[in-house]
Amino acid sequence: MPSVVYALLQDLEVDDGMRVLDVGTGTGETAGALTHRLGPRNVTTIEVDESVSARARERLRRLSLQPEVIVGDGFEGHRGRAPYDRVLATVALRQLPMAWVRQTRPGGLILAPWGTVYGNVDAVVRLTVEGDSATGPFTRPVEFMKFRAQRGSPLPHTDYLSAGPLQDADETTSSLTEEEFVTGRFTDLPFVLGLRLPRCRHAVADKREGARPVWFYSLADMSWACVLFHDGDRARVWQWGPRRLWDEAVRAYEWWRDRGSPGLHRFGLTVSSSGQRVWLDNPSAESWPLDVSPA
Incomplete structure (x- = not known):
């Protein structure tokens, strides 16, 4: 400090x-x-x-x-x-x-x-x-x-999955890779994504056996999303609720990339x-x- x-x-x-x-x-x-x-x-x-x-x-x-x-x-x-x-x-x-x-x-x-x-x-x-x-x-x-x-009191992960269980979520895949999206806490990308994703928090989990989940939680409603990056495979994506948070994240990423990754x-x-x-x-x-x- x-x-x-x-x-x-x-x-x-x-x-x-x-x-x-x-x-x-x-x-x-x-x-x-x-x-x-x-x-x-x-x-x-x-x-x-x-x-x-x-x-x-x-x-x-x-x-x-x-x-x-x-x-x-x-x-x-x-x-x-x-x-x-x-x-x-x-x-x-x-x-x-x-x-x-x-x-x-x-x-x-x-x-x-x-x-x-x-x-x-x-x-x-x-x-x-x-x-x-x-x-x-x-x-x-x-x-x-x-x-x-201004700290707020975010709801726990379990509350989101109680509102929208994993089996009820829409499942897709994504071509975006872990190397592109998970860049480290003090790098530019997470800060920029926060500027483009209003009222959304995210959590990057530890990587185990080649797999790393990243979770997104809406603060405007109970929408959530999870992208599971796995070495050698396309990422699997689950989304639940009126907001499609992974879709929003991808659009934010593409916005940043299209402007030269400022x-x-x-x-x-x-x-x-x-x-x-x-x-x-x-x-x-x-x-x-x-x-x-x-x-």
Whole structure:
């Protein structure tokens, strides 16, 4: 984690006199580094858990570092020292709050881990505030604890199979291979698929005796799908429910492949009062709204 935090602080590009809001105090490590650089009057850190905040405050005090330490809902930001030049989150979000945009000065930066419910790996998004919106690119894959209010409570696997038993599912095959589709947690493809598959989570199982199942679960209804990759054979596919999740996944994969398999750094996010839009290459090019509700 220290190396990830260090990279985030580099991306933040702070300068003398800047005011920073640090969302997710945690151990106080990030707030401490910022206070050492900018001074206590320019750093506010907010943490929802009172006991975590108290431990961080004491740890910082022992280091003679005294930023403003607030107990509260980081999603609402903190208006006391706004507008900020920088907002930094060290918790991962599914929906970036407009409060941060409104509390950041024009031209200021918001840096936060952001992702969809498709998987656990997120990407850092670096947003520049412009009027009543903020826009910017994704920069690097990361994995952080999820923002408490956005974690959701996904239904267990057994609930989906109770609603739609395997014997009732539609069975087909697919020419897509494991090597093409299962590329690893921190590669570009899972993140991009999450951008194209709204309200869907997936789980990649361990490979045993040459076979690897990948499951897909809809958060909009009880639809599910399973693709079973097997060495030397076409993949077997089962789908149940109104959503054909494997078909959606294949279309998302083909969309990505047809555009030259772009990496996450070619994607970006725009946040405004009308919602979130993801874009490829620039905000005025190909873009689409995204529902990333956790449940």
